Amino acid sequence: MKHVLAALVENKPGVLSRIINLFSRRGFNIESAAVGETEDPRISRLTVVVAGDDKVLEQVTKQLNKLIDVIKVSDLSSDGMVGRGLALVKVSVDRETMGQIIEISDIFRTKIIDVSPKSLIIEVTGTDEKIMAFIDLMRRFGIKEMAQTGLIALARGAKATTIKKEG
Amino acid sequence: MKKIGTAIILESLMEEGVEVVFGIPGGVLIPLYDEFYDSEIRHILMRHEQAAAHAADGYARASGRVGVCIATSGPGATNLVTGLATAYMDSIPVLALTGQVPTTLIGNDAFQEANITGITFSVTKHNYLVTDVKELQNTLREAFYIASTGRPGPVLVDLPKDVQTAETDYKKDIKINLPGYKPTYGGHPKQIKRAADLIISAERPVIIAGGGTIISGADEELRELAELVMIPVTTTLMGKGAFPEDHPLSLGMLGMHGTRYANYSVMNSDLVIAVGVRFSDRVTGKIESFAADAKIIHIDIDPAEIGKNVRVDLPIVGDAKNILSSIINTIKIQIKKEKTKDWLVKVKRWREEYPLSFEESGETVKPQYIIKELYEATKGEAIIVTEVGQNQMWAAQYYLCNRPRRFISSGGLGTMGYGLPAAIGAKVAKPDEMVFDISGDGSFQMNCQELATAVQNDIPVKVAILNNGYLGMVRQWQELFYNRRYSGTKLGYLPDLVKFAEAYGAFGTRVTRKSEVRSAIEEAIETDKPAIIDFRIEEEENVFPMVPAGAPLDEIIGGN
Ligand SMILES: Cc1ncc(C[n+]2csc(CCOP(=O)(O)OP(=O)(O)O)c2C)c(N)n1
Numbered sequence: 129m130k131h132v133l134a135a136l137v138e139n140k141p142g143v144l145s146r147i148i149n150l151f152s153r154r155g156f157n158i159e160s161a162a163v164g165e166t167e168d169p170r171i172s173r174l175t176v177v178v179a180g181d182d183k184v185l186e187q188v189t190k191q192l193n194k195l196i197d198v199i200k201v202s203d204l205s206s207d208g209m210v211g212r213g214l215a216l217v218k219v220s221v222d223r224e225t226m227g228q229i230i231e232i233s234d235i236f237r238t239k240i241i242d243v244s245p246k247s248l249i250i251e252v253t254g255t256d257e258k259i260m261a262f263i264d265l266m267r268r269f270g271i272k273e274m275a276q277t278g279l280i281a282l283a284r285g286a287k288a289t290t291i292k293k294e295g
Numbered sequence: 296m297k298k299i300g301t302a303i304i305l306e307s308l309m310e311e312g313v314e315v316v317f318g319i320p321g322g323v324l325i326p327l328y329d330e331f332y333d334s335e336i337r338h339i340l341m342r343h344e345q346a347a348a349h350a351a352d353g354y355a356r357a358s359g360r361v362g363v364c365i366a367t368s369g370p371g372a373t374n375l376v377t378g379l380a381t382a383y384m385d386s387i388p389v390l391a392l393t394g395q396v397p398t399t400l401i402g403n404d405a406f407q408e409a410n411i412t413g414i415t416f417s418v419t420k421h422n423y424l425v426t427d428v429k430e431l432q433n434t435l436r437e438a439f440y441i442a443s444t445g446r447p448g449p450v451l452v453d454l455p456k457d458v459q460t461a462e463t464d465y466k467k468d469i470k471i472n473l474p475g476y477k478p479t480y481g482g483h484p485k486q487i488k489r490a491a492d493l494i495i496s497a498e499r500p501v502i503i504a505g506g507g508t509i510i511s512g513a514d515e516e517l518r519e520l521a522e523l524v525m526i527p528v529t530t531t532l533m534g535k536g537a538f539p540e541d542h543p544l545s546l547g548m549l550g551m552h553g554t555r556y557a558n559y560s561v562m563n564s565d566l567v568i569a570v571g572v573r574f575s576d577r578v579t580g581k582i583e584s585f586a587a588d589a590k591i592i593h594i595d596i597d598p599a600e601i602g603k604n605v606r607v608d609l610p611i612v613g614d615a616k617n618i619l620s621s622i623i624n625t626i627k628i629q630i631k632k633e634k635t636k637d638w639l640v641k642v643k644r645w646r647e648e649y650p651l652s653f654e655e656s657g658e659t660v661k662p663q664y665i666i667k668e669l670y671e672a673t674k675g676e677a678i679i680v681t682e683v684g685q686n687q688m689w690a691a692q693y694y695l696c697n698r699p700r701r702f703i704s705s706g707g708l709g710t711m712g713y714g715l716p717a718a719i720g721a722k723v724a725k726p727d728e729m730v731f732d733i734s735g736d737g738s739f740q741m742n743c744q745e746l747a748t749a750v751q752n753d754i755p756v757k758v759a760i761l762n763n764g765y766l767g768m769v770r771q772w773q774e775l776f777y778n779r780r781y782s783g784t785k786l787g788y789l790p791d792l793v794k795f796a797e798a799y800g801a802f803g804t805r806v807t808r809k810s811e812v813r814s815a816i817e818e819a820i821e822t823d824k825p826a827i828i829d830f831r832i833e834e835e836e837n838v839f840p841m842v843p844a845g846a847p848l849d850e851i852i853g854g855n
């Protein structure tokens with residue numbers, strides 16, 4: 129099972145290394161982690177994708193909450209959420225393949241952000257599944273290099289992960 | 296009012312009521328040590344920073360207050376790590392102040408630079424690197440607060456040299472702002488009600504009290520609950536003293552080297568009330584079969600402990616003292632004591648059938664006999680500190696402990712070398728009490744340099760070395776599970792411990808026969824000096840009963 133957790137943390141030096149250290153110390157299997165500032169510059173938001181059963185999820189949540197710099201943790205996957213990741217994919221092109229690649233890219237509603245005679249850089253955003261599917265399709269043209277962000281996510285509707293810490 | 300960093304540090308320590316610190320100076324700490332030169336705060340110069348951390352820890356365990364240790368940058372700071380890990384595993388409030396190279400040099404591999412905040416992430420409750428003197432006062436206040444509240448633990452504050460000497464305003468009153476730290480103290484009323492119901496209807500209940508009971512100061516409530524409902528009580532190693540061990544309802548310690556009757560009681564119970572325990576593998580044995588027929592109520596201040604190791608039927612997060620007294624109030628009106636009568640008869644039968652026992656043989660000195668004599672000679676009133684290994688287990692089994700904070704042992708980390716410095720810390724906290732370190736010949740040698748600290752500062756701790764010539768606990772496992780192949784466990788050479796004591800200016804004596812045990816203990820008690828007794832015990836004596844690692848708690852070998 130995959131779970132998506134959002135954690136509000138104090139925007140201070142060293143916080144991220146504390147969190148990463150916690151994951152490795154407790155042996156948690158983290159698929160991705162993404163951090164960025166929130167609407168309040170004193171606070172950053174971390175989105176982690178964790179693999180494991182409910183017991184693992186419970187421990188990750190509780191251990192994160194135990195860190196002094198972590199203000200709040202919520203499990204976004206329990207209710208509805210929207211999640212997006214982003215990948216930049218540099219694909220080899222030639223005259224023949226150019227058309228095909230652009231066609232696929234259109235279907236995936238990607239953006240071509242760099243063009244050279246031998247390669248394109250394509251920006252794809254979306255759910256993990258969509259990004260994976262796109263990357264798979266690009267493989268046969270030859271991926272020269274690629275970079276991916278971790279998933280970021282928000283709960284659907286008016287519900288929000290805000291600062292008052294519970295528990 | 297303007298003050299420099301070091302003055303702010305001393306002022307903050309005074310405000311927190313710190314009377315004593317344990318440490319060793321170094322280059323980047325000279326500014327701070329200059330403040331100690333004419334401060335009211337007592338500085339005890341240790342001989343190793345590991346020992347400074349253990350002494351602060353022993354002080355904290357004996358007194359319930361935050362213990363403070365100090366080390367210089369680089370090697371001084373890294374020497375603290377084992378001590379911090381020891382305190383962390385046992386939830387002990389310790390504040391470590393470390394010197395750091397000036398902020399302008401951090402990251403450059405300056406002389407004696409170590410990234411001690413990075414190194415200690417996993418062994419502290421929290422840590423700080425102070426890079427601006429304006430943050431210093433707040434940081435120290437927070438550090439004390441975090442160390443001593445909720446589930447306590449060690450906190451480290453790293454102090455670059457230039458921060459120590461910079462000047463800023465000292466505020467009379469500062470507020471703590473920790474949005475991410477809000478420990479829960481009161482238990483949930485609904486859960487408390489449910490717990491009360493379970494307790495009232497249980498037929499074979501048992502209480503397991505752990506270190507959390509002692510930290511919370513819940514020993515009286517625990518006793519009241521046990522007597523009210525007539526529930527037998529067992530403790531973990533860390534819980535020793537949470538319940539009087541000479542009480543008729545006491546089952547002593549459970550777990551790997553616990554009493555048979557404690558383990559049988561837990562395994563046959565229909566309700567386990569676990570108070571401030573974390574269900575370590577040394578306590579549960581094979582986890583799947585632990586108290587299989589019982590419902591488990593788990594009371595703990597740390598939500599992350601709930602369900603971490605064993606399945607829990609009813610968790611209550613909060614302070615044990617609060618929760619137990621609420622449970623008592625809920626139960627009081629409706630309790631019938633007869634409910635557990637048959638169960639108590641059964642438990643009593645186990646107790647009679649399987650008492651702790653060992654074989655006496657002529658004039659050979661048995662370690663268990665020594666501890667029993669020590670118990671008699673001190674009327675059970677000494678503060679006992681232990682090392683790690685067989686000595687620790689014999690101490691736990693045979694020195695009954697009737698009050699909290701009087702049995703001090705590295706439970707979670709099992710740190711050899713803990714005992715002597717922790718005993719020094721405990722004796723500093725409780726100068727009027729007799730403090731005995733029950734030691735092993737291996738463990739003693741890991742921090743024996745601290746005898747100098749004890750002699751220099753007139754801290755008369757007593758050390759009973761159960762000298763078996765072996766790293767005994769490891770040897771025992773080799774004997775039982777590795778066909779007596781004693782690889783790397785024979786200590787072979789040991790300095791003459793009597794001469795060793797004398798060389799340090801302490802009192803030393805040796806015991807080779809059973810009939811000398813009592814008089815040696817009495818001599819050690821009578822001298823004003825720190826004292827060492829070298830007890831030459833039976834070399835291959837084992838600690839029994841024993842539940843082999845990973846076996847169910849009722850598959851017990853030895854000792855009846
Ligand atoms: C610092 C440290 N190193 C190694 C161990 C592993 N260990 C556990 S018990 C033990 C033997 C302790 O020997 P001694 O102090 O003589 O005690 P005894 O068991 O003989 O009473 C050892 C080596 C440990 N617990 N701590």
Ligand SMILES: [Mg+2]
Nearest residue numbers: 735736765767
């Ligand atoms: Mg030994």
